[in-house]
Amino acid sequence: MSQSYFFAPERWATSRFIVRCYRPGDGPLLADAVNTSYEHLKSFMVWAQPHTSLEDAEQLVRRWRARYLMNSEFVLGIFSSDERRLLGSSGFHLREEGLENRAAEIGMWIRADAAGQGLGTAVLQAMLHWGFTVWPWERLVWRCNCRNDASRRTAEKGGMMLEGTFRAYERRSDGKRDDFFYFSALREEWHMANDE
Ligand SMILES: CC(C)(COP(=O)(O)OP(=O)(O)OC[C@H]1O[C@@H](n2cnc3c(N)ncnc32)[C@H](O)[C@@H]1OP(=O)(O)O)[C@@H](O)C(=O)NCCC(=O)NCCS
Numbered sequence: 234m235s236q237s238y239f240f241a242p243e244r245w246a247t248s249r250f251i252v253r254c255y256r257p258g259d260g261p262l263l264a265d266a267v268n269t270s271y272e273h274l275k276s277f278m279v280w281a282q283p284h285t286s287l288e289d290a291e292q293l294v295r296r297w298r299a300r301y302l303m304n305s306e307f308v309l310g311i312f313s314s315d316e317r318r319l320l321g322s323s324g325f326h327l328r329e330e331g332l333e334n335r336a337a338e339i340g341m342w343i344r345a346d347a348a349g350q351g352l353g354t355a356v357l358q359a360m361l362h363w364g365f366t367v368w369p370w371e372r373l374v375w376r377c378n379c380r381n382d383a384s385r386r387t388a389e390k391g392g393m394m395l396e397g398t399f400r401a402y403e404r405r406s407d408g409k410r411d412d413f414f415y416f417s418a419l420r421e422e423w424h425m426a427n428d429e
Pocket of ligand 1: 273274277278341342343344347348349350351352353354355376377378381382383384386387390
């Protein structure tokens with residue numbers, strides 16, 4: 234194996250939650266989180282469906298694990314400290330030319346009964362901290378539908394900067410088009426603001 238192969242970090246713990254890559258066996262926790270959150274997720278998460286079976290959820294976490302090990306995509310679960318409950322999901326998604334470009338997009342959803350309590354903001358801050366100290370990211374972005382007030386506020390409170398608006402960026406099922414905000418955070422700026 235090449236010496237330069239990237240071994241992705243796998244886990245970041247805070248006093249409130251753990252962010253880690255999914256593992257085989259996490260399927261039931263994922264199914265519980267998404268099945269109790271459908272109404273909360275359906276407006277902005279295009280993949281949301283009323284029911285996800287245990288088999289489908291297990292298949293998903295295994296696929297994410299495989300892609301993680303292959304450095305294709307880094308989907309991360311947000312777990313309670315005892316890891317018995319999945320609080321949501323995040324990830325460093327390679328949508329900005331990927332690993333070599335050292336840029337990634339942070340995605341996130343928080344389960345319905347844990348949302349609106351400051352968790353999303355805390356997870357975003359943890360992702361930026363982890364991303365700019367342990368991971369090699371130089372640029373991290375957050376993209377959100379302009380109608381998604383919770384997501385926009387999370388990016389703002391998390392300390393990301395609004396770069397601009399992509400007009401008529403995404404087509405809805407009713408044929409209308411939505412504008413999207415683009416936020417970013419840069420490694421150098423993050424260190425200037427956060428290093429002692
Ligand atoms: C967006 C999301 C991840 C934020 O996580 P969260 O834990 O709810 O966020 P926080 O509790 O840290 O709140 C952050 C800000 O959003 C606001 N907020 C939370 N839920 C809100 C809602 N339903 N409507 C409007 N604002 C909302 C909070 O009030 C807070 O802003 P404030 O301090 O000005 O009051 C979460 O609401 C979610 O999973 N939404 C559905 C999926 C989604 O849209 N993901 C983002 C895709 S870009």
